Amino acid sequence: MTDTPFSSLDDYIALPRIESLALSPDGGRVVLTLATLAPDGTAYRRALWSVAADGTAGATRLTRSAKGEAGVGFTGSGDILFVSARPDGEAESESETAQVWVLPAHGGEARAITRLAGGASAIAATAPHSDTVVIAADLLPGSTDLETDAAVRKQRKDKKVQAILHETYPVRYWDQDLGPDEPHLLALDLAGVRDTVVAAVTAAAEDSEAPTPYPPELPRPRDLTPHPARSIDNSSHALSPDGRTLLVSVKVQEARAGRQAIVAIDLESGIRTTLFDEPEVYFVEPRISHDGTKIAFIREVYSTPKGCADQELWTADRDGSNARRLAADWDRWPNSLEFDHDDAALIVTADDNGRAPIFRIPLDDGAVERLTSDDFAYNSVAVDEATGDLVALRSSWTVPPHPVRVARDGTITVLASPVALPEVPGSITDIETTAEDGTRVRAWLLLPDGTSAEHPAPFLLWIHGGPLGSWNAWAWRWNPLLAVARGYAVLLPDPALSTGYGLDFIQRGWDSWGRKPYTDLMSITDAAIARDDIDPNRTAAMGGSFGGFMANWIAGHTDRFRAIVTHASLWALDQFSGTTDGSEYWQSIFSEQGMTDNSPHLSVANIVTPMLVIHGDHDYRVPIGEGLRLWSDLAEHFAAQDGTMQHKFLYFPDENHWVLKPQHAKIWYETVFAFLATHVRGEEWERPKLLG
DSSP: OOOOTTSOHHHHHTSOEEEEEEEOTTSSEEEEEEEEEOTTSSSEEEEEEEEETTSOSOOEEOOOOSSOOEEEEEOTTSOEEEEEOOOOTTSSSOOOSOEEEEEOTTOOOOEEOOOOTTOEEEEEEEOTTOSEEEEEEEEOTTOSSHHHHHHHHHHHHHTTOOOOOOOSSOOEETTEEOOSSEEEEEEEEOTTOOSSOOOOOOHHHHOTTSOOOOOTTSOOOEESSSSOTTTTTTOEEEEOTTSOEEEEEEEEEETTEEEEEEEEEETTTOOEEEEEOOTTEEEEEEEEOTTSSEEEEEEEEOOBTTBOOOOEEEEEETTSOSOEEEOTTOOOOEEEEEEOTTSSEEEEEEOBTTBBOEEEEETTSOOOEEOOOSSOEEEEEEEOTTTOOEEEEEEOSSSOOEEEEEOTTSOEEEOOOSSOOOOOOSEEEEEEEEOTTSOEEEEEEEEOTTOOSSSOEEEEEEEOSSSSOOSOSOOSSSOTHHHHTTTOEEEEEOOTTOSSSOHHHHHTTTTOTTSHHHHHHHHHHHHHHTSTTEEEEEEEEEEETHHHHHHHHHHHHOOOOSEEEEESOOOOHHHHHHHSTTHHHHHHHSOHHHHHHTOGGGGGGGOOSOEEEEEETTOSSSOHHHHHHHHHHHHHHHOOTTSOOSOEEEEETTOOSSOOSHHHHHHHHHHHHHHHHHHHSOOOOOOOGGGO
């Protein structure tokens, strides 16, 4: 088998990776965020690179620092904004918090334009015709201004206080403890930013008891969302082209849950107007047209155990009037949306049949038009207002994310990139079967080089998470090519509950995760192992999150696999639904009977297949209790008198849902491949060296 970067885990984690794309207001250049492995191999550093948006010039590096840069945006003047914790040479003392920086379009050094005690978290929104920007930053709930926020933060740090007082639910999100501060949206006017430092000393600064004034030489952030509580958590935003109005999807608390409403905030007066708000409805992803007269958004009614709600595209006038739904018969869910260059349509990406194409959806109720026809998934789509062309990142399971330009006639131009696309092992093909209820079920099948009837490959069923998702785009963390490089045929199926096949396909598995999703997986597995180039006697199954749930379910309902790997998996649904970071949602989509009928832990006594259990302690979406209870139940039923089992538990005390640290990701794969080699290939168990 030919060596590629996927043959060595060290080579793989060292591959540079493009993470995001931003298009300049004039459409002339694209800024890419590139992550590269640090010299010690323990983290990734991010830098910004510029490439011509028309594909005529190569890549130029824009930034370089040990802390790295990310979160790119543009001012209306074309200056580049980013967030970084790099040292600020103009600050009186060093700080480890990230701030907003600006890199002038005409050249020169980047300079910090915020000095917030709690740091800045993101560039929330920019305007193509204004130098007003909106940033996201966290402030303590008792702070009356930036100065008091800094003072209390210093007191907490000096006294080593980390306690958090919660007054609403939730308290955690994915891998983060919420609080003690709260997300705010702050406006910055950059039109008058000076390049020189003003040495200002105020009476307050001379008073040792008074809070230190916010630096007068910097534009003072204006709080657009005072006393937000948790309303700005996971909010989405859009700034009008003139920089005067901000649309925000805000959370409206409902007991321990919350709906999303869209509000308009006038940046000059701070007046807030609610445009869309309904009980038990999410209004998200607001967008404003290039001429500033229209808005677009996604509307979604709460799902219940009876069924999954649709995700609807809507448009309205800027003040919220004349709202109406678009493309009601288009049976797909938008992943992203932008106004087309002429404001006559929306440019939307959506999962579709194992891909994620770009679509054009006219505002006049014309037919939905698919703009890309290849096997790729597109994201970070930006519209060139002058030409109507699009720039985006695209990827597939054999090609990592890379920048492209999409012309109006569908022509794809691959743009320059700071890194070459890596050589990949094996080949990919699309397979399908018919499920027991007559529904078409499809999957990607990746085959190692040299696989044939004379040399059939061992088989690995890899189940996606979500469950509302699809195996359609490259993932650096979950990469099947690493298994292909080690000789496995890898099946990436989209069973019931997967997106890109219509609402009915999702409904087949709703409130019954152990039924149609399971039988779909078994049907597509049957179709794959019926091939003469796959060995039906050497098979394994694995998955993470929902995929881990399905791995657990498979373990308790069939003995057809020789090994099962279950990562960050749901085990006992009654326990999980009350301890996950958003309990109300999970309890609302299952009926009481569905919660019982579909809980894998009730079938533990039926497990005969060796299992590798993997979990991180900082996983708040699927809390560590799931992994601990699974391991306890396996021990209760299967431990020998001396405590030994055929099962194993790989535990990461400082990792989250995904296990992201480069060396931990390497150990993850080393352990998985060693476990599979033992049970699928009959090789002797080899403990990864760094596990001691």
